[in-house]
Amino acid sequence: MGILSMIGLSGKSESVQEFMNKGAVIIDVRTVGEYRDGHIKNSKNIPLDIISSKVEEIKKMNKPVIVCCRSGMRSGQANSILKNSGIECMNGGGWQSLEGKL
Template structure:
């Protein structure tokens, strides 16, 4: 186990835990980025419009795993969702996340 895993917990384990709770995958890249490749079954809500979609996300009543191209935007999205009472985790880059699912 690496130092980062020790300090933050194993990200793969957290992702698996969220999956066991029927989490949705929320891809916060732009529509054009998403259309170039994405995790099957994921939902695309670009980070720029996320604040306007929080009520709809909360109505789903499911935890959320966010992803983007590198993990930066998805980190921001997870922070926004958590601040609004949504159980969310940053899954990082979509391609890397797809290998963990």
């Protein structure tokens, strides 16, 4: 297994645009301070260290989720947590790269 598949960046079954077309919510898993320094408009900030405690809240959104961070590592971890909780999710990688795909 390559590093990209371990962090959820390879083998995407759907594109970012397909997720957005289904009304996806973007969750930025960086710290509050990092998020404050710049983020994707209308994204939600749920830092990685608390995302497990927010799973039920995220499920209630009833939307697919695209997670992002600075480089794709933390969002890869968040992607695994959310998918294992039954949430339709994809790793969008770094927020600036993701923003360019929107």
